[in-house]
Amino acid sequence: MTEIHQPAGLGDRAASRRAPHKGALIGLGAILVVLTNAVVFVLPPLLPIIQAQYHLATVAETTWLYSALTLGGGAGFILLPRLADVHGDRNASVAASAFLTVGALVPAVGDSYPTVLVGCAVMGFGGAAQLLPLGFLRRNLGESGISVGVAVLVIATGVGIVVGMIGGGFIVENLSLRSFFVILTAACAVTTFATYVTIPHTPPAERTRRIGVLGTVWMIGWVAAILLTLTQGLVWGGAALLPLAVGVIGGIAWVRVERRSSSAVFDVAMMKAPLVTASCVCIGLFAAANSAFLLLLSTYAQITPSSLRAADAYGLGLSELDTALLMAPFAAAFLVRGAVLDRALLKGRGVSVFVTGALICAAGLVWLAVAHDQVWHYLVGAAVMGLGCRIGYSAGFTLVQMAVPEEKAGMAAGAAGTFMAVGFTLGAALVSGDLSASLVPMPGTGLEVAAKGLYGIGYWLSAVLALLIVATALISRARSVRQAETTAP
Structure with a gap:
C-alpha cells in the first residue's frame, strides 16, 4: 500500500492554524457536496419547463444548458482543487461558492x-466545490482527515442526487423558474459566507504557488472537447467526430508534454503510484454506470402507458417528484457505514474492494435489465446500485488521496473528479444513444419516445461498464505484480 507522506513544512503550517471546529467543518463540507450535486440533478426535470417558457424551437437548444453545466464543471474540476493547494482552502472554497452564487x-x-x-x-464551474472538502478536511482533521473527507463526499453525493431530483419535481409542481433561481441564489450566498467564517485561513499547502498555466488551459481545452462531443454528439451527428478527434489528439499530446513539465497539472509521480490511474479510471466507470442508471430509471418511470398505443405501452406514469422518491434507496445505501471498507483499504486490498463494488453494481443492473416494469423492481435495483457505487467511490477517492502528500490533496481530488465528470457524461451519452435507436409515437402529440425494449438493452450496456471496472482493477494488480517482480533483486 502507498505510504501517506508527511511533507516538509507540515509542522509549521499546523502550528499557524487556529483550531478548527470539527463538526462545523464536516457540516460545511456536506453542505457544499449536497448543494453542488443538487444543482446538477435539479436541471433535467426543469428542461421541458425551460423549453416552453423561453419558446425554444428545438430540444437541442434546451440540452445546451446541460452541456454548459458540464463544460463549466470540467474546467472547475481541473482548476479549483489545485487553487486550494496553492492559494489556500478558504480562498478556493469562497471563490467556488461565489461562482455558484453568481451563476444562480x-x-x-x-x-x-x-x-x-x-x-x-x-454554476458548473463552481460545482467543483464538491471536491474541496477532500482537501480542507484532510488538512484540518489530522490522521482521520482522508477517511472523513471521503465519507463526507460519498454520503453527501448520494443525498445531493436525490435532493436535486426531488427539488426538480417540487419546482415543476409548485414554483416558477425565476423563483427557483432566486432561492438558489440566496442558498449559495449563505454558503459563501459560511465558507469564509468556518474554514481556517492558513498558509497555502504548497508554498511554491505554481500552477502550470499552459498545461491547465490545454487540459481544460481537450477535456471540454471530449465532454462537448459526449453531450452534443447525437445532435451533431458525424460533425461530432471533429471535436472528439481534437480532444483525443490534444489529450495524448498533453500527456507527453506533462511528463516532462516541471509544473505539471497532475504530478506524473502521483499518477504512476500503485492503483492511482486505475482508481481514476474506475471512478469514471462507476460514474458512467451511475449516470446511465439514473437516466434509464427517470425516463422509464415518467412514461404514462395510456399515452402510447396498446402495442407499445410501458412506463410507470409517475410524476417528477414521485420518480425522485423512487431513488430514496439509492441515497440510503450511501449512508451505510464504511468501517469494513476503510480497514480493507488500509490493508492494501483496494483491488478486492473495487471488484466487490463493481460486481454489486453489475448485479443491480442485471436485475433491472430483466425486471424494470414495477415500482418495487426499481426500489430493489436502486438500493443495490447505491451500495455498489458507495463502495466504488469510497475506494477510488481514498486510494488517490493516500497516494499524495497533504499539500497535493487538491491535485489528487482534481484528477479523480475530472475522471468522474467525464464518466457521468459518458454514461448519459451512452443511454441517450441507446434510447434514440428506435422510437414509437405518442398519438395526438406529435412526440416520440424510446421503444420499450431499449431499456433492457441500456441496463445490459451499463452492466458491461461495471464489468470493465473489474477488468481495470485486475489488470492494474497484475501489472503491479509484474513490476514488483522485475525490480526485485
Whole structure:
C-alpha cells in the first residue's frame, strides 16, 4: 500500500492554524457536496419547463444548458482543487461558492434563455466545490482527515442526487423558474459566507504557488472537447467526430508534454503510484454506470402507458417528484457505514474492494435489465446500485488521496473528479444513444419516445461498464505484480 507522506513544512503550517471546529467543518463540507450535486440533478426535470417558457424551437437548444453545466464543471474540476493547494482552502472554497452564487443570480435577474445558459456555465464551474472538502478536511482533521473527507463526499453525493431530483419535481409542481433561481441564489450566498467564517485561513499547502498555466488551459481545452462531443454528439451527428478527434489528439499530446513539465497539472509521480490511474479510471466507470442508471430509471418511470398505443405501452406514469422518491434507496445505501471498507483499504486490498463494488453494481443492473416494469423492481435495483457505487467511490477517492502528500490533496481530488465528470457524461451519452435507436409515437402529440425494449438493452450496456471496472482493477494488480517482480533483486 502507498505510504501517506508527511511533507516538509507540515509542522509549521499546523502550528499557524487556529483550531478548527470539527463538526462545523464536516457540516460545511456536506453542505457544499449536497448543494453542488443538487444543482446538477435539479436541471433535467426543469428542461421541458425551460423549453416552453423561453419558446425554444428545438430540444437541442434546451440540452445546451446541460452541456454548459458540464463544460463549466470540467474546467472547475481541473482548476479549483489545485487553487486550494496553492492559494489556500478558504480562498478556493469562497471563490467556488461565489461562482455558484453568481451563476444562480444571472438567470434570476435576467430571466431569459441566454442568461440561463451563462448561469449554467458559471454554476458548473463552481460545482467543483464538491471536491474541496477532500482537501480542507484532510488538512484540518489530522490522521482521520482522508477517511472523513471521503465519507463526507460519498454520503453527501448520494443525498445531493436525490435532493436535486426531488427539488426538480417540487419546482415543476409548485414554483416558477425565476423563483427557483432566486432561492438558489440566496442558498449559495449563505454558503459563501459560511465558507469564509468556518474554514481556517492558513498558509497555502504548497508554498511554491505554481500552477502550470499552459498545461491547465490545454487540459481544460481537450477535456471540454471530449465532454462537448459526449453531450452534443447525437445532435451533431458525424460533425461530432471533429471535436472528439481534437480532444483525443490534444489529450495524448498533453500527456507527453506533462511528463516532462516541471509544473505539471497532475504530478506524473502521483499518477504512476500503485492503483492511482486505475482508481481514476474506475471512478469514471462507476460514474458512467451511475449516470446511465439514473437516466434509464427517470425516463422509464415518467412514461404514462395510456399515452402510447396498446402495442407499445410501458412506463410507470409517475410524476417528477414521485420518480425522485423512487431513488430514496439509492441515497440510503450511501449512508451505510464504511468501517469494513476503510480497514480493507488500509490493508492494501483496494483491488478486492473495487471488484466487490463493481460486481454489486453489475448485479443491480442485471436485475433491472430483466425486471424494470414495477415500482418495487426499481426500489430493489436502486438500493443495490447505491451500495455498489458507495463502495466504488469510497475506494477510488481514498486510494488517490493516500497516494499524495497533504499539500497535493487538491491535485489528487482534481484528477479523480475530472475522471468522474467525464464518466457521468459518458454514461448519459451512452443511454441517450441507446434510447434514440428506435422510437414509437405518442398519438395526438406529435412526440416520440424510446421503444420499450431499449431499456433492457441500456441496463445490459451499463452492466458491461461495471464489468470493465473489474477488468481495470485486475489488470492494474497484475501489472503491479509484474513490476514488483522485475525490480526485485
